[in-house]
Amino acid sequence: MKKVIALALSLSLCAGLLAGCGGTTSQPSSAPGESSAPAASAPAKPAASGSVYYLNFKPEQDEAWQNLAKAYTEETGVPVTVVTAASNTYEQTLMSEIAKSNPPTLFQVNGPVGLANWKDYCYDLTGSDVLGQLTSDAFALKDGDATLGIAYVIESYGIIANKTLLDKAGYKVEDIDSFADLKACAEDITARKDELGFAAFSSAGMDGSSNWRFQTHLANMPIYFEYQDKGIGVTDAIEGTYLDNYKAIFDLYINNSTCEPAVLASKTGDDSRNEFLAGEAAFFQNGSWEYGNLVGEGKFTDDDLAMIPIYVGVGDEANQGLCTGTENYWCVNGTAKEEDIQATLDFMNWCVTSEQGTKAMAEDMGFVIPFKAAQESPNLFVKQDAAYTAAGKTPVGWAFLTIPSQTWKDELASALTAYTAGGSWDDVVSQFVDGWASEYAALNG
Structure with missing residues (x-):
């Protein structure tokens, strides 16, 4: 290579x-x-x-x-x-x-x-x-x-949870340590959405200010676990072994959200954050960099929030940490x-x-x-990442650093957006696998 x-x-x-x-x-x-x-x-x-x-x-x-x-x-x-x-x-x-x-x-x-x-x-x-x-x-x-x-x-990223809303729904973050747990919680909240007054997830906005959360950060999960299986750190021919798991978590996000999937193309990063801040959703995928936007006067306190791993039903989930790198x-x-x-x-x-x-x-x-000379950060999510690691949980590495190009990301975002509007998941798979191979061929050529 x-x-x-x-x-x-x-x-x-x-x-x-x-x-x-x-x-x-x-x-x-x-x-x-x-x-x-x-x-x-x-x-x-x-x-x-x-x-x-x-x-x-x-x-x-x-x-x-x-x-x-x-x-x-x-x-x-x-x-x-x-x-x-x-x-x-x-x-x-x-x-x-x-x-x-x-x-x-x-x-x-x-x-x-x-x-x-x-x-x-x-x-x-x-x-x-x-x-x-x-x-x-x-x-x-x-x-x-x-x-x-x-x-x-x-930095670290995962799923940010509003503990107050979870408690209202009868859950604690400690109850969620697998994809099955997350799915059961989200779907139960959706079933009682009118009664509870909030959704499970804030909108998975697919405009340019938000789609990086899914075409890069969420896409990291199937890349990381494929690399783990093969004992490699990079490939110019991704196989997509865990794309069914990618679909499952993305489906969970878009089908248990503050809005219908068909309108996600126009939803922004600000929309997603503001929904979470307003108590309209219990979960919000984002990272430690988001802390300053969530905590402060008129917002949340540290006691209101937690970050949990992004579970996709692969590996030793009970011992999985946040995505850190x-x-x-x-x-x-x-x-x-x-x-x-x-x-x-x-x-x-x-x-x-x-x-x-x-x-x-x-x-x-x-x-x-x-x-x-680093000073200790007061960032709650940074502290939680350290606590996960101290407890022996394994951080998920940032395998997305090996994504071949911005073009690959943009095309994946387009395929995901089309899927939210009723398109075929096969187009997502094609871009993930075939697009990866063609972009790496261009890089290596």
Whole structure:
């Protein structure tokens, strides 16, 4: 196989380390072309001037990054601009911005597939201060001997539950530790929906602000379990062994929801969140990054919420943990001016070593960061992930990092959306299996 497969396999070997420490989704679909400036070693001394332009991947953390950038500029005098791509548009935004006269100096890739497309723009971080702050080499994204990316957050996702509503329906989260349990609970809530005044699941919105939850995060489940069976970390020919299980959990979501399946094409991520916030649904598939949107004045308290694993009826479900890993790797633009590269390296290092930076990442962003000076996050879902792991439950690794392209995801989302409107599941299977093979053939060709 070609180098992208080797990169993906290398990262998958680190997945156990990533999970043992316990995030929206975008992957490149085409290479941007060759860089005129090759990757270089980190400068030995900080530059006296320069500026930073960070193209942020995570819309839910935009305000926190804007505040942190402002604080850094006030402290150092170095200008820091943060631009946040809209949900599901990161790749297009990066391709547009990187070609401008003042391109991003700091951007991100999702892992080995993204790195394969963008590595000609990536500065070699070997020898940099920020690289030295990592708690493990497992969080460094390499191409040969060069370190071209650094993981900056470890996250978890699963099914967020409103414990108050579950109690009203006669259930506790401790009652649910298998797909059969989840199905029985959801279908019972649906049967008593009018009496209870709420649905089982918030809407599985299939517009671009929400479909990543299903064409990437939910799709992780059949990929992960197929890999587990085969003892592999990547394949260019997925067989779809567990696509019946994928169908079963997706059917559970869309048939026990706040709305009819046929209207899901127009439902957004905000719709799904707002339904959950309003107490219209007991369950909401999302991740630890969503914590800040759910807790606070006029919202939930920690006592109201829990995150449970996404059960699909495979494996040792009683000992399954949350889906934990990272798809967030910082990369420095090696084509930027030398002084801007150094300014960017200094900013990154400040974020992960200073009290203000680490506090903002832990408290305002809810991050678990893989750096030596990390502060403990108050994020409930982060704590629950740690508790699952401490109890001996096995985290589900992020196998979706080996998805071949954004095109594959988009086509899968289209097939899923058509299915919610009465289309054939066979089209979903075809895209999953045949689309996977054709996209990998294009990557490796």
